[in-house]
Amino acid sequence: MFCGLTAKKENIIMLMIGGGSAVVAEDKQGKIYLVGQSRYPADNIFSWEIIMGGFRKGADPLKVAKKELEEEAGVRAGKWVSLGYCYPNNGIASEIFHIYYARELSPVKTNFEGTEDIIIKKKSPKEILKMIKKNEITCGITIFATAKYLMYKNKIKL
Numbered sequence: 102m103f104c105g106l107t108a109k110k111e112n113i114i115m116l117m118i119g120g121g122s123a124v125v126a127e128d129k130q131g132k133i134y135l136v137g138q139s140r141y142p143a144d145n146i147f148s149w150e151i152i153m154g155g156f157r158k159g160a161d162p163l164k165v166a167k168k169e170l171e172e173e174a175g176v177r178a179g180k181w182v183s184l185g186y187c188y189p190n191n192g193i194a195s196e197i198f199h200i201y202y203a204r205e206l207s208p209v210k211t212n213f214e215g216t217e218d219i220i221i222k223k224k225s226p227k228e229i230l231k232m233i234k235k236n237e238i239t240c241g242i243t244i245f246a247t248a249k250y251l252m253y254k255n256k257i258k259l
Contacts, residue, residue: 179205
C-alpha cells in the first residue's frame with residue numbers, strides 16, 4: 102500500500118538517502134549562527150540556514166554536527182543537547198535530520214568544503230523569526246530547528 106496514491110499503480114520517485122545533522126549554535130549573547138549560501142537544487146537561490154550537513158546511513162549524527170559546526174562556523178561547543186529529529190521530505194525521501202542545540206562556544210579555524218561559498222552571521226531568535234516571517238529564511242530544517250530550540254528554551258509554551 103502506498104500512502105497518498107490512488108488504487109491504480111503509478112510511477113513514483115522515492116529517494117533512499119542517509120540523513121543529516123543541523124545545529125542551533127548559540128553564543129554568549131544569545132545569538133544564533135546562520136550561514137548563507139546558494140542552493141543549486143532550489144533554483145540556485147541564496148539561502149540563510151543554521152549549520153547543517155548531510156551524512157551516509159550509519160554515521161554518528163552528533164559527530165557530524167560537531168564537524169559541521171567547526172567547518173562552517175569556526176566554533177566548537179562545550180555543551181550539546183539533542184532537540185530531536187525530523188523527516189524533511191517524508192513524502193519522497195527516507196532522509197532524517199537530527200537537530201542539536203550547541204552552546205559554550207569557543208573559536209577554531211573554519212574549513213569550508215570546496216563547493217561551499219558561505220557567509221556567516223549571527224542573529225537573535227527574534228530576528229530569525231522575523232526573517233522566517235518575511236521569507237528570508239525558507240529552509241524547512243532551519244524553521245523546524247528554530248521551533249524546537251524555542252520550545253526547549255521555554256520561549257514557546259505548550
